[in-house]
Structure formats: C-alpha cells, structure tokens
Amino acid sequence: MDWWDVAMMVFLSIGAFFNALAAVGLLRFPDVYTRLHAGTKCTTFGTIFVCLAVILFGVRLWIYESDAYSILTIHTFIALVCVLLTNPTGAHAIARAAHRSGVKPARAVIDELEKKEGK
Amino acid sequence: MLMNRVLAATLTVFLCFFVYLLFTTASGAYILWSLDELIAGIILATIIGLVSFKRLVKRDLRMANPLRWILALAYFLGPFLFSMAKANLDVAYRVITGKIKPGIVKISPDLKTDLGITLFANSITLTPGTLSVDVDEETNELYVHWINVKELHPTSQQVAGSFEKWVRRIAE
Known part of the structure; x- marks a missing residue:
C-alpha cells in the first residue's frame, strides 16, 4: 500500500461520509426546501471527493501503466464539471416549482417570495 | 462588428475542438490522438462552431479574456471550495442536531x-x-431559502460572503 492508495481511501471515506449525511438529512428535515439543502449539496460535496479518488486512480494507471487510462481520468473530470453545473440548476428548478405550486416552507421565520407573489 | 463575429466563430470552433479532444484521448499515436479522430474533430468542430456561435456569444467577447478564466479558476479552488467545505460542516451539524431556522429572504446583488x-x-x-x-x-433580485436565518433583511454580503465581489470581477 503506497501513498496513492492512502489518498484514494481518504477521499473515498470523505465522499461516502457526506453522501451518507445527505441521506440522513433527507429523512430528518421537515419540508422540501430543507431536504433539498441536504439532498443536493452534501451529495455534490461527496461526489467531488469520490470523483477525485477515481481521478487519482486513473492518474496512477496513466503514469505507471499506459496512456489508455487517460480516458478514465479525463472523463471523470468532465462528469465532475457536469455535476457541478447541473446540480444547483436542478435544485433551483425543484425549489421554484415547489414554491409556485404553493408549498410553504415549514417553520419559516420569513417568506419574502410569498409577499411578492401575493401582490 | 464583422470582425467580432469572425472572432466569435473562430473561438467557438476552437472550444468545440478542445472538448472533442478531451473526449477522444488515448485513441492513437499523435501524442494521445489518432489521425482519424483529429480529422473528424476538425470537421465536426467547424460545423458545430459555425452553427452555434451566436448562442454562445450573446453580447460581447469579454469572456474571451484569459485573465477572467484564471480568476474563475482561482475563485473555484479558493474561496468557493473553502466556504463550501465550511458550510457542509455547518449543515452536517444541523442534520445531526436538528437545529434549523429556515426562511426565504430577498437579496439584491449589484x-x-x-x-x-x-x-x-x-x-x-x-x-x-x-x-x-x-x-x-x-x-435581478434573488429570493434565497436560508436554513439558518440570522437577519430578516440581509445584504448579499451576509448571505454569500465575498461571492458577489468575485463574480463581478469574473463575469462583468
């Protein structure tokens, strides 16, 4: 076991921890908005680390084995960029759709958007 | 004006070609690519770039400045990743303890x-x-769902820290 393995294990552990946390948050939070917080962002952060582990794996094989493994590294990187772009967009779309169909944020101390839509 | 359009089309073609190269690494002997893939890439990138540059470049060519891309990279690796890590730990704490104070606030970034x-x-x-x-x-006012409302009528500084300053430098 060399330092590549150690780094990959650390990244995978962090990623798995945050993805598990997202699952717990999904069960614990009261309404769609707070669940979106847990369900989209912790998974983004977790996925960054899981992807980093795969990228490290690919880079090691790229250096020591053959150029064919560059495809693993670069495709994982592209997937990571796509996750980073689409995840907040999806969360935004769900939140907006929920508010437009009349779902009130639970236990909210203030709702400025309702004031605006009420006008 | 014509000069700008030619420049925009050229840049879009190069961007398409770059993305095509990323997708087809390890296909042959020319560094990482085969001759077939390079030729197919040039043809496809030219067609797609010429068709789509009007969608990509809407008003001006300010994003063609490489300084903005370096700034964007610095932003994503520096303050963005740091505050993402910090805020993830904060949400982890809230998931475990269940202490939340949600609300939708309005901010007006400039x-x-x-x-x-x-x-x-x-x-x-x-x-x-x-x-x-x-x-x-x-x-351009944003309605933000905040999981822990500290201020009922916050400024964008209180919600998003230094993000507004960075985004203005990168994109405007």
Missing part, C-alpha cells in the same frame, strides 16, 4: 449580466445553507 447572475445563483445554491429559489428578472 449584477447586471445574465452570466453574472447565473454564476452567483449557482454559487449560492452550491454552498449548503442557502438555496436560490427564484430570481426577479427585471431587477
């Missing part, structure tokens, strides 16, 4: 371009604790 407001809203959504719900397209 951003004018579509790209700027998109970057800003996505940055807000990606840092846990804040989620952009809606945007007022006329005044």
Whole structure:
C-alpha cells in the first residue's frame, strides 16, 4: 500500500461520509426546501471527493501503466464539471416549482417570495 | 462588428475542438490522438462552431479574456471550495442536531449580466445553507431559502460572503 492508495481511501471515506449525511438529512428535515439543502449539496460535496479518488486512480494507471487510462481520468473530470453545473440548476428548478405550486416552507421565520407573489 | 463575429466563430470552433479532444484521448499515436479522430474533430468542430456561435456569444467577447478564466479558476479552488467545505460542516451539524431556522429572504446583488447572475445563483445554491429559489428578472433580485436565518433583511454580503465581489470581477 503506497501513498496513492492512502489518498484514494481518504477521499473515498470523505465522499461516502457526506453522501451518507445527505441521506440522513433527507429523512430528518421537515419540508422540501430543507431536504433539498441536504439532498443536493452534501451529495455534490461527496461526489467531488469520490470523483477525485477515481481521478487519482486513473492518474496512477496513466503514469505507471499506459496512456489508455487517460480516458478514465479525463472523463471523470468532465462528469465532475457536469455535476457541478447541473446540480444547483436542478435544485433551483425543484425549489421554484415547489414554491409556485404553493408549498410553504415549514417553520419559516420569513417568506419574502410569498409577499411578492401575493401582490 | 464583422470582425467580432469572425472572432466569435473562430473561438467557438476552437472550444468545440478542445472538448472533442478531451473526449477522444488515448485513441492513437499523435501524442494521445489518432489521425482519424483529429480529422473528424476538425470537421465536426467547424460545423458545430459555425452553427452555434451566436448562442454562445450573446453580447460581447469579454469572456474571451484569459485573465477572467484564471480568476474563475482561482475563485473555484479558493474561496468557493473553502466556504463550501465550511458550510457542509455547518449543515452536517444541523442534520445531526436538528437545529434549523429556515426562511426565504430577498437579496439584491449589484449584477447586471445574465452570466453574472447565473454564476452567483449557482454559487449560492452550491454552498449548503442557502438555496436560490427564484430570481426577479427585471431587477435581478434573488429570493434565497436560508436554513439558518440570522437577519430578516440581509445584504448579499451576509448571505454569500465575498461571492458577489468575485463574480463581478469574473463575469462583468
């Protein structure tokens, strides 16, 4: 076991921890908005680390084995960029759709958007 | 004006070709690519670039400045990743203890371009604790769902830290 393995294990552990946390948050939070917080962002952060582990794996094989493994590294990187772009967009779309169909944020101390839509 | 359009089309073609190269690494002997893939890439990138450059370049060529891309990279690796990590730990704490105080607040960032407001809203959504719900397209005001409301009528500084300053430097 060399330092590549150690780094990959650390990244995978962090990623798995945050993805598990997202699952717990999904069960614990009261309404769609707070669940979106847990369900989209912790998974983004977790996925960054899981992807980093795969990228490290690919880079090691790229250096020591053959150029064919560059495809693993670069495709994982592209997937990571796509996750980073689409995840907040999806969360935004769900939140907006929920508010437009009349779902009130639970236990909210203030709702400025309702004031605006009420006008 | 014509000069600008030619420049925009050329840049789009190069961008398409670059993405094609990323997708086809390890196909042959020319560094990482085979001759077939290079030729197919040039043809496809030219067609797609010429068809789509009007969609990619809407108003001006300000994003062609490499300094803005370096700034964007610095932003994503520096303050963005740091506040994302910090806010993730904060949400972890809230998941475990269940202490939340949610609400939808309104902030008015001083951003004018579509790209700027998109970057800003996505940055807000990606840092846990804040989620952009809606945007007022006329005044560019953002409605943000905040999991722990500290201030009923906050400034964008209180919600998103230094993001607004960075986004203005990158995209406007």
